[in-house]
Amino acid sequence: MAAAVGSTEFIVAELVEKAISMAWKAHKTPEKHFILEKNRKGEPQQVFISFPASGSAKDWYSQKPFGELPIDLELFPSLKRIGHNEPAKLNEAFQARFQAILSKSSLETEVKDAMDKKRQIVFTGHSSGSPMAILATLRTLEKYPTTKSNGWVPPVCVTFGSPLIGNNIFSHATRRENWSNFFIHFVMRYDIVPRILLSPLSSFDQRFEPISQFFNPNHKSKSFMSESVGRSSVSSDFFSVVMSNAAKVTSHAASKLLGTTDSAIETIANFVPLSPYRPFGTYIFCTGNGKHVVVRNPDAVLQLLFFSAQLSTEAEVAQVGYRSLQEHRTKLQLNLGMENFVFLEQDQLENLPLIDDGSKDDISMACNDLGLSPRARLCLRAAAGLEQQRLINEKKLKEKIDSPEVEENLKKVEKYKQVMELKNICYYDAFKNQESSEDFEANVKRLQLAMLWDEIVEKLRGYELPDEFEGRPEWIEHATRFRRLVEPLDVANYYRHERQLEAGTYLGKKSGKESRPSRYRLTQRWFEHAERRKMEEDYSESCFWAEVEDLSHITINNVNGRVSGSFDKDVVNQTQERVAKLVHRIKVWIDNKVVDKDVLLEGSTLMNWWNALPSQYKNGLSIKSPVF
Structure with a gap:
């Protein structure tokens, strides 16, 4: 036998x-x-x-x-x-x-x-x-x-x-x-x-x-x-x-x-x-x-x-x-x-x-x-x-992702983040303001890294990579490091140029087209699938800034949610739910060390929004204490 x-x-x-x-x-x-x-x-x-x-x-x-x-x-x-x-x-x-x-x-x-x-x-x-x-x-x-x-x-x-x-x-x-x-x-x-x-x-x-x-x-x-x-x-x-x-x-x-x-x-x-x-x-x-x-x-x-x-x-x-x-x-x-x-x-x-x-x-x-x-x-x-x-295509991409040039670009963005934190500035805000030569250099590295991941996404779209590709732990690790480090810069760049006025919010759709680049949407799903999560999150630890920007517009810039001269109860209730969800998620992300505490620095977009947020939306929540 x-x-x-x-x-x-x-x-x-x-x-x-x-x-x-x-x-x-x-x-x-x-x-x-x-x-x-x-x-x-x-x-x-x-x-x-x-x-x-x-x-x-x-x-x-x-x-x-x-x-x-x-x-x-x-x-x-x-x-x-x-x-x-x-x-x-x-x-x-x-x-x-x-x-x-x-x-x-x-x-x-x-x-x-x-x-x-x-x-x-x-x-x-x-x-x-x-x-x-x-x-x-x-x-x-x-x-x-x-x-x-x-x-x-x-x-x-x-x-x-x-x-x-x-x-x-x-x-x-x-x-x-x-x-x-x-x-x-x-x-x-x-x-x-x-x-x-x-x-x-x-x-x-x-x-x-x-x-x-x-x-x-x-x-x-x-x-x-x-x-x-x-x-x-x-x-x-x-x-x-x-x-x-x-x-x-x-x-x-x-x-x-x-x-x-x-x-x-x-x-x-x-x-x-x-x-x-x-x-x-x-x-x-x-x-x-x-x-x-x-x-x-x-x-x-x-x-x-x-x-x-x-x-x-x-x-x-x-x-x-x-x-x-x-x-x-x-x-x-x-x-x-x-x-x-x-x-x-x-x-x-x-x-x-x-x-x-x-x-x-x-x-x-x-x-x-x-x-x-x-x-x-x-x-x-x-x-x-x-x-x-397909195997050859993957090998070539692996050589690129492991190259000294790509690693150097990632490390320079990481260093940029660290330097800004030493200056008591969250790197999201520093990049959004674009006030120094360091911001310009970080933008160059962002674009170079984005080009590589756009190439990967394009090959995936055309079935030019092995079926096993999206499930390989090494690629999920590479993708997650890139997404968490670089996507906040993409979000900052989006709102710095006020593209939401024409194309809608970063996380939304306008005319059926999504603003968030596929290089981040796809790689977020890889991570969630590897973690055996049943549902895709509406936003992740790498792009929560877009939710902050949108909530800021709704609760502060948009006359505190007023509609026809009075508060719209539905808008307030929905916004309260979104605020509570965001506060909870940020706590979890910081506890799990996937988001750094530099987001809580005074003067950051997050803290500026929170400090200006009317109490009716906070519903007893606190970002620094006792939640944090």
Whole structure:
């Protein structure tokens, strides 16, 4: 028996075999939300939870064309693009079914019991049972973050013939969180289900409902099971429709991988909606001859889903159309010895032979077993090339951020802050007043540092950096140091030039455009996510000065909140709440040493506002004592 599947150390042969057994056992009890078995042998002890599939079309597509919607961030707060605060897209029908399982079953109770007892949970499923296993795993990873100190064992998800369930942000987030290796997806070469959601529901007309019944092994109709019917136009037409749509998606993706512009493909993309669904996790393609090809690169997996099911001739459509359904329905028989696994990791993908040169090495034979054409191999190499370029981009940025020049700029701003404090001036106010040559030099350093972080943000926007980038501790540390030190200068510069009069407040929006630069908004979210904060703060320790400026305008400059000659009660009440929140936050920030006490110097913008603030807004609060 194999000890492991490659570097995925927790996948042992016995575990996979048990997962297969459980996945098929769940089919026999479709009336249950899930089935559970405990294995008390071994260390750690294991709990297997398997979900049944559904043959109902409503459990696959909820709306046209593809049925995707933003993921429920209450359930899955990590499944988003952190910096841009963009949630992943998830198949609505799968999410709704999972939410029903959570509300109507004991799933969360069973998971808590297993986690509390330090047992390893193995979630598994076949067909549309697989998305339930995937979402249950992600929910567990969200609720029970595993660390060396808490002793929790991370859950494992093993699926068989799983459809795609989320978009590229879904894949991106799982890689950023280092969760991808916890998901193993076994796919038979011609199985149609992993490709189905690359097609819109509208492309099937009335064909999806009868086909979906074929996915349910308990369906009582035997006629459709017959080879004569299976080989009819029903299965071949269905296969052709799915692969036609898969071709559009993968061709568009390949043109980006290869850096080419195909006007026909771009025209299709502009006028014909393309599926948003993308692979994630580790895929194991079963060639049918006992070999298993392991791929982790999601761009490469997408190409393989198309090219590995390509046909040599038109005459094969009927035969492969039936086979694409039959392979999905047939229980997998896996050869789990290590000698039967071929790994297409980064190095192997980059050096993939473009043609079959007759070599008998494992990589060449695996490509032949999957029927990969020269075009397919070129696309796989391009997927690896894109990943390599992202790593190169990160390396170059790392060299810049670690350079003596950048470190010197940061230290000069820090020194500027210290010098101003020695002069009994908060550096925010010194920079806002711009009365010395030191202020000018600090401004030069601010602009130089901002340019570097604007470059980083731009590369993030274009997906030109690795998925793991936003979650790397070293980058969060760099970003937080920069933000806390430099953003107060940006705020001071904003109000020094009275830009709020034209563009609105620093923290607000005008005409849908945010004034606060993205280099600070994004990096604040990185920090908050790393701290596992559920909600983004409306302002942080690096830009609270903007809140001070705005409150000063409302409470003092704006005739103390008078409206039509009298105090507006709503304005006063809302302002009181904002003042109380700000005072509390400043105390916490100073106690935690993320804001220095120079903000409390007499004559600072903060203290000038506080001393002039009418008592009705203070509501018994004090900034220096007893609060501080």
